[in-house]
Amino acid sequence: MSEFHGHLTEEQLHILRTADLAAPECRGMMEHIASCSFCAGRFAGILEEDPAAPPAYLKDEILDKTGSLEMQTEKTVYQLSKKTRLLLYSLKVGFALTASLCLLFFQIHIDLTASELVRKPVSLTETMKEKGSQAGDFLKDLGIRLLNIEDQEVNNEKTKK
Numbered sequence: 001m002s003e004f005h006g007h008l009t010e011e012q013l014h015i016l017r018t019a020d021l022a023a024p025e026c027r028g029m030m031e032h033i034a035s036c037s038f039c040a041g042r043f044a045g046i047l048e049e050d051p052a053a054p055p056a057y058l059k060d061e062i063l064d065k066t067g068s069l070e071m072q073t074e075k076t077v078y079q080l081s082k083k084t085r086l087l088l089y090s091l092k093v094g095f096a097l098t099a100s101l102c103l104l105f106f107q108i109h110i111d112l113t114a115s116e117l118v119r120k121p122v123s124l125t126e127t128m129k130e131k132g133s134q135a136g137d138f139l140k141d142l143g144i145r146l147l148n149i150e151d152q153e154v155n156n157e158k159t160k161k
Helices: 010-018 023-035 037-049 057-066 069-117 124-160
Strands: none
Touching: 010 023, 010 037, 023 037
C-alpha cells in the first residue's frame, strides 16, 4: 500500500492526520501527498480544521520523556533550587529583621545620649559659677582626704612608739 494510484480518500487523510496507521503506510501516503498537489491541498485543509489537536503519538512521547532519568534529575534540581531560593529569602528576611531591631535599639540609645548631651543654652557666667563650684567642692573633698590620711599616719606613728 506504499504506492497510491489516484487520490487519497477523505478517510485516509483523516487517518493520516491522527497517525493511526503503521509507519510504512503513513510514509507511502506522505510520499503521495508530496507528489500530488490535489491531495496536498485537501490534507492541508484537514490540518487547518483543527490545528490545535496534537498528534496521537505525542502523549506517549511526553509520558516516556517525563519518566526518563534526565527529566527526573531536572525536576530534582528545580525542587532543590526552589528550596535554596526559599532558604535565601528567609535569610534575607531574618537579616533585615535583625538589622532593623539593631537600628531601633541603637537609635533609642543615641536619642538618650543625645538628650543628655543637649542642654539648654547657659550663659558664660553661669557656666563659670557652676564649674567653679564643682572645682571648689573637689578641692575641699581633696583637702579633707589629705587631712584624714595625715591623721592616720600620725596615729600609726603613735601606736608604733
